Amino acid sequence: MTATSTLPTTAPVKAGTPGRPGLGATIRWELRKLRAQHRTKAVLLGALLGPVPIALVIHAQGRPPKDTLFGRYATTNGFALSLLILGFAAQWVLPLLIAVVAGDIFSSEDTHGTWKTVLTRSASRAQLFTAKTVTAVGFAVLTLLVLSASTIASSVLVGGHQALTGLGGQLIAPSTALKLVGASWLTTIPPTIGFACLAILLSVWSRSSAVGIAAPVVIGMVMQLVGAMGGVEALRPFLLTTPYEAWHGLLSAPRFTGPLVEGLLTTGAWAAVTLAVSFALLRRRDITGG
Amino acid sequence: MRRSIITAAVVLLVLAGLGSVAVATGGGSTVTSARLERSLTASFSQVYSQQARLLGHRGVTPASLHAKAMCDNGGSNVGPGSSWNCLMSFHDPSNPMPTTGYGKFELNVHSNDCYTAGSPSTLVGFQTITDKQGRTVNNPAYEFDACFDPGSSNEPTGVTFPSALTITTTALTPDPQGRATVAALCGTGADGCVGSIEVTTHGKKLGSVPFHLAENETAKLTLPQLPPGTKEADLAVTYQQGVGSSGTTLPVQG
Amino acid sequence: MTTQLAVDAVGVTKAFGQVRAVDDVTIQVAPGEVYGVLGPNGAGKTTFLRMLFGLIRPDAGTIRVFDKSWDSDGVGVLDGVAGFIESPGFYPYLTGRQNLEGLALLDGGARPGLVEEVLEVVDLTDRADRKVGGYSYGMRQRLGVAASLLREPRLLVLDEPANGLDPAGIRDMRALVKRLAASGLTVLLSSHNMDEVEEICDNVTIMNRGGVAYHGSITDLRAMAPDPGHLLDTNDNAGARALAADHPGIEVERAEDGLTVVGQEAADGLTVVGQEAAVAAYVADVVRSGIVLRVFTPTRTPLEALFFMLTDQEVAA
Numbered sequence: 001m002t003a004t005s006t007l008p009t010t011a012p013v014k015a016g017t018p019g020r021p022g023l024g025a026t027i028r029w030e031l032r033k034l035r036a037q038h039r040t041k042a043v044l045l046g047a048l049l050g051p052v053p054i055a056l057v058i059h060a061q062g063r064p065p066k067d068t069l070f071g072r073y074a075t076t077n078g079f080a081l082s083l084l085i086l087g088f089a090a091q092w093v094l095p096l097l098i099a100v101v102a103g104d105i106f107s108s109e110d111t112h113g114t115w116k117t118v119l120t121r122s123a124s125r126a127q128l129f130t131a132k133t134v135t136a137v138g139f140a141v142l143t144l145l146v147l148s149a150s151t152i153a154s155s156v157l158v159g160g161h162q163a164l165t166g167l168g169g170q171l172i173a174p175s176t177a178l179k180l181v182g183a184s185w186l187t188t189i190p191p192t193i194g195f196a197c198l199a200i201l202l203s204v205w206s207r208s209s210a211v212g213i214a215a216p217v218v219i220g221m222v223m224q225l226v227g228a229m230g231g232v233e234a235l236r237p238f239l240l241t242t243p244y245e246a247w248h249g250l251l252s253a254p255r256f257t258g259p260l261v262e263g264l265l266t267t268g269a270w271a272a273v274t275l276a277v278s279f280a281l282l283r284r285r286d287i288t289g290g
Numbered sequence: 291m292r293r294s295i296i297t298a299a300v301v302l303l304v305l306a307g308l309g310s311v312a313v314a315t316g317g318g319s320t321v322t323s324a325r326l327e328r329s330l331t332a333s334f335s336q337v338y339s340q341q342a343r344l345l346g347h348r349g350v351t352p353a354s355l356h357a358k359a360m361c362d363n364g365g366s367n368v369g370p371g372s373s374w375n376c377l378m379s380f381h382d383p384s385n386p387m388p389t390t391g392y393g394k395f396e397l398n399v400h401s402n403d404c405y406t407a408g409s410p411s412t413l414v415g416f417q418t419i420t421d422k423q424g425r426t427v428n429n430p431a432y433e434f435d436a437c438f439d440p441g442s443s444n445e446p447t448g449v450t451f452p453s454a455l456t457i458t459t460t461a462l463t464p465d466p467q468g469r470a471t472v473a474a475l476c477g478t479g480a481d482g483c484v485g486s487i488e489v490t491t492h493g494k495k496l497g498s499v500p501f502h503l504a505e506n507e508t509a510k511l512t513l514p515q516l517p518p519g520t521k522e523a524d525l526a527v528t529y530q531q532g533v534g535s536s537g538t539t540l541p542v543q544g
Numbered sequence: 545m546t547t548q549l550a551v552d553a554v555g556v557t558k559a560f561g562q563v564r565a566v567d568d569v570t571i572q573v574a575p576g577e578v579y580g581v582l583g584p585n586g587a588g589k590t591t592f593l594r595m596l597f598g599l600i601r602p603d604a605g606t607i608r609v610f611d612k613s614w615d616s617d618g619v620g621v622l623d624g625v626a627g628f629i630e631s632p633g634f635y636p637y638l639t640g641r642q643n644l645e646g647l648a649l650l651d652g653g654a655r656p657g658l659v660e661e662v663l664e665v666v667d668l669t670d671r672a673d674r675k676v677g678g679y680s681y682g683m684r685q686r687l688g689v690a691a692s693l694l695r696e697p698r699l700l701v702l703d704e705p706a707n708g709l710d711p712a713g714i715r716d717m718r719a720l721v722k723r724l725a726a727s728g729l730t731v732l733l734s735s736h737n738m739d740e741v742e743e744i745c746d747n748v749t750i751m752n753r754g755g756v757a758y759h760g761s762i763t764d765l766r767a768m769a770p771d772p773g774h775l776l777d778t779n780d781n782a783g784a785r786a787l788a789a790d791h792p793g794i795e796v797e798r799a800e801d802g803l804t805v806v807g808q809e810a811a812d813g814l815t816v817v818g819q820e821a822a823v824a825a826y827v828a829d830v831v832r833s834g835i836v837l838r839v840f841t842p843t844r845t846p847l848e849a850l851f852f853m854l855t856d857q858e859v860a861a
């Protein structure tokens with residue numbers, strides 16, 4: 001390198017003051033990193049293509065999986081099939097897909113020893129935290145939307161679009177059913193954001209991507225179990241998994257939205273607390289490693 | 291090290307807090323008999339009307355059925371579980387109720403306010419039915435899933451049905467003194483079963499045995515002494531509370 | 545108007561549990577100066593520089609950089625400051641250029657052509673489109689310098705930039721730092737190697753076990769330094785030693801075990817300590833007396849000797 005140096009004898013580069021990055025630039029940087037990672041593509045591809053074989057396999061079952069909601073009609077009705085997959089996805093698939101990015105976005109800086117790299121530029125910790133959170137939550141919602149669209153499309157193509165028997169025994173016309181199925185998938189956005197925030201907290205706290213990705217899935221499954229247990233139903237409103245079932249009300253007759261509102265409050269509280277703790281941890285943290 | 295201790299402490303505190311919430315509210319389940327009664331009648335009316343449409347029965351609508359139900363889980367009547375039974379009556383001129391006046395539905399209720407109901411096949415038929423075009427189709431009323439609004443009214447519906455008494459013994463086996471017992475079961479319903487059984491052999495009244503059973507109780511009733519050589523005994527049941535068959539004739543063995 | 549200091553750290557202290565990693569350290573760097581923080585491993589250099597960058601908070605003391613502080617200016621304290629701590633961290637799944645372009649986003653953008661320019665300065669232009677995951681240690685170190693220059697800093701902070709490099713890498717890195725220093729940039733350089741600091745620094749703080757062992761200019765340090773030492777081996781060491789009586793300015797003693805010189809294991813010779821001229825006169829005497837010289841070589845530079853003394857390290861050749 002000595003031979004080819006073209007360093008001028010005066011200042012190598014014009015001395016100046018670097019500007020302050022906007023939030024947009026910080027988010028763009030996070031997106032660039034995300035785009036360059038294989039796992040990001042794997043998650044989106046999985047969300048896009050995964051529902052196709054799942055819909056085909058369930059549709060081909062001789063006996064419908066009656067013990068799950070809408071399983072009774074899953075082999076004969078595309079709308080029921082997509083709602084069966086929704087119930088199944090909420091158990092651990094969604095937390096896993098979300099956590100792959102949200103549970104890694106902070107701890108990957110620990111893995112690569114890059115906290116000191118990004119924190120010695122002109123972005124504050126608050127700015128980096130915001131950019132990472134926005135990116136992780138945005139990615140979680142994007143993944144959910146891709147999964148929803150793909151599941152509904154493949155279920156309806158595989159299972160047909162007959163009138164659907166709802167959760168009040170009522171027969172729902174196909175056009176209404178399609179809207180309600182779409183709305184049902186969309187109601188999982190709040191708990192999905194809640195899980196993304198939980199994954200962020202675990203990733204910030206543990207500084208380990210393994211914990212950040214696996215723990216939300218395990219916690220989600222434990223919450224499912226607790227939520228399904230008799231005798232401790234008083235805990236249900238506090239669980240992050242309960243809002244994943246709020247869509248039941250949309251398909252009942254008469255329709256009810258109480259659980260949706262309650263779910264919104266629950267996930268709002270989870271998101272606020274997990275993000276506040278995450279930020280406090282990150283702000284106070286001494287970057288000694290890396 | 292310090293971090294993990296603090297974390298463990300926080301996790302324990304949260305768990306303890308949630309645990310005490312659960313204990314303090316005593317379960318706090320939204321699954322109650324009143325909500326199930328309202329939900330089951332509505333959802334059954336829907337699926338039964340669907341079935342009627344498939345069968346080509348005219349004039350059956352959810353409103354015309356006037357379904358009434360009484361639900362019971364054999365205990366506190368609160369909380370999810372698979373021991374829920376609902377007695378339901380409804381009005382379909384082409385499908386009259388049995389003598390008890392109601393059918394018994396078995397419910398598996400989940401903590402998320404959804405349940406699976408199994409209908410009595412005597413009232414709604416089996417898994418598949420033959421529709422008006424002659425095709426074999428799924429019977430929508432045979433088994434169905436429904437969810438109720440946890441915020442819906444929890445006022446008692448006030449619907450009660452009497453318990454049904456069933457004599458489960460099929461033959462009398464007297465001891466050397468001529469004493470025989472019959473087993474009786476008082477099913478789900480209001481106020482249990484009260485009345486008496488009058489025993490007659492070969493046209494001769496032997497006397498009557500009173501019974502007083504609570505809901506879901508079985509009892510062995512000892513009949514008056516049967517004369518030697520009795521071939522069969524007529525039992526005539528009279529009810530002060532509860533319903534059931536008015537009598538039966540049992541063979542005597544040995 | 546007083547001149548604004550580039551770095552004004554006063555009474556900075558940081559403890560990790562029982563270990564006082566940095567203990568009441570005061571370091572002031574004037575603009576345009578090339579300043580060395582010298583100390584053996586574990587002296588607290590890295591901890592001090594991390595505090596300068598706001599990566600960790602001091603327990604006590606104040607740090608102002610170009611008259612800005614973390615308390616009042618937040619991340620604005622880093623305006624005009626760039627550098628890296630220990631080995632620089634990069635994203636292995638991005639190329640060198642992508643890493644630089646991304647980091648430029650965190651600086652509020654770099655002017656057009658600057659990325660190419662800094663890649664050129666550290667001679668990474670032709671490797672810039674390879675993933676950093678495949679870079680050698682030395683290439684990463686150079687990319688670290690490039691990433692720092694991207695900020696067009698007034699103050700460049702380098703934490704043992706030559707550490708872990710092979711001899712050629714060390715030579716290249718030192719040359720690069722020297723050129724950067726010569727270009728008028730204020731440089732704060734940490735090192736555990738006296739040579740490195742002596743070559744390019746104006747002022748130096750020698751740290752030891754968290755505290756300051758010496759503080760001042762290299763020139764003053766040289767004045768304090770002991771006489772240079774040499775190793776002498778002849779065919780008649782006793783005779784050579786006897787001749788030392790005629791040379792009052794020097795000390796000649798039997799070399800202790802373990803004193804080694806290139807090409808010879810544990811030379812069984814003499815140590816000669818004294819000013820260059822006096823030693824030269826003594827050696828000339830030895831030769832004149834007919835004794836055959838086998839080895840005559842300097843064993844340590846005076847500053848190195850002083851550095852080891854100041855930091856209580858075992859004096860090794």
Ligand SMILES: Nc1ncnc2c1ncn2[C@@H]1O[C@H](COP(=O)(O)OP(=O)(O)O)[C@@H](O)[C@H]1O
Pocket residue numbers: 288289560563564565566583584585586587588589590591592
């Ligand atoms: N994160 C940490 N936790 C505990 N002790 C630390 C930590 N970082 C540094 N130390 C201790 O602080 C002292 C100074 O370390 P450091 O600043 O890395 O020294 P240097 O860079 O001069 O080699 C050492 O004794 C080291 O063991």
Ligand SMILES: [Mg+2]
Pocket residue numbers: 586589590591630703704
């Ligand atoms: Mg160090």
